[in-house]
Amino acid sequence: MGVNRMGGLLLLAALPFAAPASMVQRPVTWSQDGTTFHSVLVYDDAADTPRPGLVMVPNWYGVNAAAVKKAEMIAGKDYVILVTDLYGEKVRPTNNTEAQAAVKPLYANRTLMRSRMNAALGQLRAQAPSAPIDTARLAAIGFCFGGSAVLDLARSGADLAAVVTFHGDLSTDNPALAKNIKARVLAMNGADDKGTMGQADKFMDEMRGSPADWQFVVLGHAVHCFTEVGENSPGCRYDERAATRSYRLMHDWLRNAFADTP
Secondary structure (H helix, E strand, C coil): CHHHHHHHHHHHHHCCCCCCCCEEEEEEEEEECCEEEEEEEEEECCCCCCEEEEEEECCCCCCCHHHHHHHHHHHCCCCEEEECCCCCCCCCCCCHHHHHHHHHHHHHCHHHHHHHHHHHHHHHHHCCCCCCEEEEEEEEEEECHHHHHHHHHHHCCCCCCEEEEECCCCCCCCHHHHHHCCCEEEEEEECCCCCHHHHHHHHHHHHHCCCCCEEEEEECCCCECCCCCCCEECCEECCHHHHHHHHHHHHHHHHHHHHCCC
16 A cells, blocks of 8 residues: 555656746836836746737826736736836826826827837737737737827727727827727726716717727726726726726627637
């Protein structure tokens, strides 16, 4: 019996076991027009199977620990995510006043925002030799200010399967750019978000004039910031139900876009 037990232990020792999941956080740095950008690539390296790549633009606080944590949650084993710096490495807002100052130049110059977003998309593609990215399956997701950024990426005519926005600003400097959209567009906003819902009619008119497969989803009783854990003010509040629903819609939208199915 002792011999059989030892043999069993030796047999178990010889069997291959999957390595535990490990989330990688890898810095990705580039320069454009004299500004250096510091982003973070996030993915699970327990397997090397190529998977879709996502450009993710956080809320107006930009790249910080909360944004990277959110990216890890979304990435799981499904995606490689570039948490994207659109401000430059020296700009890291710590309060709303600083965040408002950070986004102001980009809202004032949407051409600049589109240029920086296309550079970020190029940087995501450039990581494929060293990260498990399937460059035939790329998309972009954005939160609040980040929603504006990914919509502008789509409006630029970028070669993407999809863009998804969460409680994002829906405005544009040029509605005619919608004719350039190649990506499938999913926008999700809270029914009680007084800021972005005031842009909804113009946004839908813009999308009607585009060739895009698009959907605008209104989440009942939700206000701005519904995916932002910890936010709890009257106009900017985390809503677990709305967040859960919106993430499920995102996964479905991306899966269908990557598979090129309705």
